[in-house]
Amino acid sequence: MPVSVLENMVSVGLFEKNKLREIEVISTEFGYCYIKTALNFGFLTRKKYVSFLEEEGFELVAVREEEMDESYIEQCDLLELNALLYAPLRKLEDGHLLVAAADPQDEKLKTLLTVRFQMPITFVAASDLDITWLVHIKRGEYYVKESVFSLMRKDPEQSGLVTFTDPQLIFIFGAIAVFVILLFVNFLKVAMVSNVLFSVAFFFTILFKLYLSLKGSMAEMNEMVNKEEVKALPENTLPVYTILLPVYKEDKLIRKLIWNLRSLDYPRGKLDVKLLIEEDDDKTLNAVRNLDFPANFETIVVPFHMPKTKPKACNYGLFFCKGEYLAIYDAEDVPDSDQLKKCVVLFRKLPDEFVVLQGALNYFNKNENMLTRMFTLEYTYWFDYMLPGLMSLDIPIPLGGTSNHFKFDKLMELGGWDPFNVTEDADLGVRVFEKGFKVGVVNSTTLEEANNEPFNWIRQRSRWIKGYMQTTLVHMRNPARLIRRIGWRGFLGFNFFIAGTSITFLLYPVLLSFLLVYAIVKLTFVTALFPDWVLYIATFNLVAGNTLMIYVNMLSVFKRRYYELILFAGLNPLYWIMHSIAAYKGLWQLIYKPFYWEKTNHGLTKVSSSANAAHAAEPAAAH
């Protein structure tokens, strides 16, 4: 091994020699300098490293505040700057080039830079995080623009930059105009027919969901990947697996994040973990800096560019990925320890057309309050029953926000995520189908933190519903083409499931209030809307629709043995009213602030994830 700070640490007994060999192997595979590998793969704490440098006479400079001649850094590629952790600052009076480096004793780097700049090099020590921040800000412009505009350039019809296309606006306003004219012509009849149509659509959406959950519950009978298959997977055949962790002001979660990553059963030299931090997020950056144990992730700083969304950060992160497969998690996620291996097994088992796998999501703080209980029921039903149901029917699967596992090359082929879509995951799920690929569902769970605060919940949900509306508008720009690409079944499934979800939430309070007004005060106008057969359908919908909604939620407790939650399914009609509030908020934002990312606050729970993760995993495993 060439001379480096690590070798010097070994010589004074501060670092183990066998670790050096491991670092060398990883560095060669990833193309990183040794210190980057040591700091990002859990070999060395930053504090220990800094104190060693200081003992060696290298004071760390505040590189972000240093005077800089940008003509030097412009000669360097960001990928190299990021991999070798250096930043050329300026030419000194003695003719040397002053370079900030994370490893000021790295002779190999010095030789490389001397040759490149044709002048002697003087290193100053700087924090690897500051160097990362600096190089991404100074040289990240091309990459961040690519992350924002690449999809729009390659495939403008799939981009959500334009929310409503002209034909869509003509159609929407035309439909409204026709409706209003018809109301003037015969108010009662038109209102009555609309009432029936909406009621029937509402009921069929719920019936469809029941059917999907039944289909999905069949998946319980056949495990996609079993423990024996995971055990039989040879470690030496495992590919590099990238994990993207987009965060924003999640400083409180960094410690948890490290522990969660450590619990993953995957060789650390094959794990390429990227923590994606926004340029202005010093809170999280400092939390990483102040860790007093080794970090097992690489920090990537995403330069500022609108829209400030998670998909843009993920697209940016893609440029730095090394893995054959790629997964996305949130900072607070606790994935099953064998999830990555299960995905490797499943990717190898499934036909090549399966390019994405979705893991089940659930919550570690399910019993915290009523909202978390309802949320848990909903997620359990969604990920354990609905998504396997969609998979079995070959209908586009809207991916969940996290625990998506991709084949990296196919993800690049798809153009990554749409940065203008606030549910980029759902949109990507549909795009996967449109391009002729498939999404699979893996039988592995990631535990998250359930939103335990109603206003925070509505913020989060309004974003999701707005994103579903955006996704509908994007993919329904040309319905005929969509049918050609995904077939009638996919088309109907998409409209029932993704478009229908938003519409159902919007209609629910309208239909409910009409019927309640009819039942309670019997206003003449409302009574006229409910002649015999219409009232029959409305009553049937009210009773059967609400019961079926409750019923499908009740089913969800069985797989994970969350029996104590079953009575809370009865509160589902109230929970739907919260959905409706969020849906109207989402609709308003779709019109006025389509790309605005409603930030969900994490870390509000008082429940520890680790204890509950173990508790939650137990019944599922026992089942």
Next chain:
Amino acid sequence: MPKNLNKILTIFLIFFYVIVSWLLRRNGFEHSSGLFYSEKLMLLFNTNENTILTLGFTFPSLVFLSGLAFVPLGYLYAPVAASIVMICGLFYQLLEEFKKSEFSWKLYTPLILLLFTLHPMFVFAAVTGRRNAIVALVAYLIFRSLFRYYKQPVTYHLSLASIFIACFIFTNYEFIWLVLAFFPFIFLISLDGIKINKDDSPLFQYFEALNNRSQRRKLANRTASIYLVLFLLPLMAVVLFRGLNAQYAGSPTYFLDSQYANWRITGNRTVSNVITSVTRNNFIYQSQIVIQGFILFLTPIFVAALILFRGKLYELFTILAMLFYYSLMLLDYKYTLTLGYYLLFIPVGLVTICYYGTSKYSLRTSSWIFAVSTLLTIGMGFYFFIHTDNDEEYQFELEMKGIYDNWKGPRVLSESEQVANYIASIVSDKSKMLVDDASAYGVVVHIGNLNGLILPHQKSFVTIVENPTVAVKYMLIAKRENLTHNQTVLNAYNLQQMIVQKNLKTLLMFQTKNWAIYQIE
């Protein structure tokens, strides 16, 4: 086993039932239940007036809804086609299910085929358009789902069971009592699902579960969850039933008591009615305890199922729930039990043998039990029909006996058809006839055209009954001999009242045993 054998046999069975039903109709045999649903289908598609009450839509019965799919075949044939498809569906499902069992196809295929072609209850259920067919099919599906759940406790089987229980109630509202009968075994299933020593006796397992705080909580939660999932949809059926009836008819039990909505009011006879008029004696077994014995006597295949469940507590309780249900139902049931109530024990017995047939005894012994009990069950079917107290069931037996001799003779018109043909020849838009389809549904459906008729769903009906001379030229009157004359306003007694009180002048134009057509002068 030859490929597609089950499908070929099912098609054969469909042809068999179609031919039998054609021969019966040719000989003038029609079942009132089939006619009832035929007429309701006809009303649904031929009138714009509010028919919710007269169609019986205050309870969306699956029996009625199943006929909708076959309306293109004609209103008269739709209910029969539906019942044939249901019974053949049951036949096919059974064969497919047995294919997965250890029994040889050479054993179960002929046995099940014999059962479906020779057992008169199956033939009756298939060719008459009665609801027995769908009831038998749904009963089979419930128990199959439950047994599958016992073998593999996954949500799918449990949810299907709950959906089928709800469907069961939508076939016949009285099956709501079955929900109560299911209560005991669910507690046992819950106990089975929690982690306690399964080798101990059930009593000790209870002791263990109830005295350990954590286990007790789990047991309570699991029991409540299974109850709720199994019974939520049936509960919805009750709410819908009572809500729709109260909303449209002002009475939450309108459907159960209205002759317009529910065939049973006119088609089935009360126990007191039978006692005074019939000498055959199946109805005498309709009392607590005795009924269970009679059921076991009629369905040896169900007895075989009970034998196979010896030592399997909750499985045994599951099928015993059916017997327990009859005790609950008889607490408040004034009608005689028709064959449908006995028939459903046969598919339940079969599905039990299919799932547990070889778990107690060797395959050889089980095969013998299966074969003997099936053949005995067929024999008992004949016994039932010979002693039935139901006139239409008895008539069916007579028709089946003579089916071979009669088919060469001329076509026989049923009484309803004769009356309908006469009505069709005299009514027109200008010369209308007042008809009450509470009892004359069979006649109405044979007329095939509602143009010349004034029926109860029409707003003017009540006014015209009060003063017939203003709007109609004819009236169809149920004679005293007609068993349903008490359920219609247009009966011989009321006609007499009209003649006396309103000085109505009538002229008898045509009459049969049960019906008379009068012209109003």
